[in-house]
Amino acid sequence: MKSRLLPLVAFLALAFVPARAQESTALPFPVSLGGQAATYKAGEPFAKIANAVKNDAAIEVGAKESGMIIINVHKVTGSGEPVQGSQPAVILLQGTTKGALDGTMDQQKLAPGNYLLSVVADGNTASILFEVE
Numbered sequence: 001m002k003s004r005l006l007p008l009v010a011f012l013a014l015a016f017v018p019a020r021a022q023e024s025t026a027l028p029f030p031v032s033l034g035g036q037a038a039t040y041k042a043g044e045p046f047a048k049i050a051n052a053v054k055n056d057a058a059i060e061v062g063a064k065e066s067g068m069i070i071i072n073v074h075k076v077t078g079s080g081e082p083v084q085g086s087q088p089a090v091i092l093l094q095g096t097t098k099g100a101l102d103g104t105m106d107q108q109k110l111a112p113g114n115y116l117l118s119v120v121a122d123g124n125t126a127s128i129l130f131e132v133e
Helices: 002-025
Strands: 031-033 058-061 068-076 089-094 098-100 113-121 124-132
Touching: 031 113, 031 124, 058 068, 058 089, 058 113, 089 098
Parallel strands: none
Antiparallel strands: 031 058, 058 098, 068 089, 068 113, 113 124
């Protein structure tokens, strides 16, 4: 009986691996920036915001309100590579799921260009490419 059960369990585990891998690439929770929902396309490394946003655009995260939400905003090149020497801006949301791009800890406005938004909430991370106009 044990010898039949082990291959069955192994087969079932392998059958669910591709589904889990595919799920792990999608956003773990909804994120919107400037009223636009971040969208993910299969095969892409990051979700994206379709249109450029203002440097004070509203951020809304579909995660639990009770925890801390940490948002890092990294300057990137047009291909999504980090800009060497740039420091990420940090936005902290506590007790809320809403904020704005100009709510950084250093209170510096983002310059026009391409950015990667890394949102950490509920033990998960959502990574989203966007452009500031």
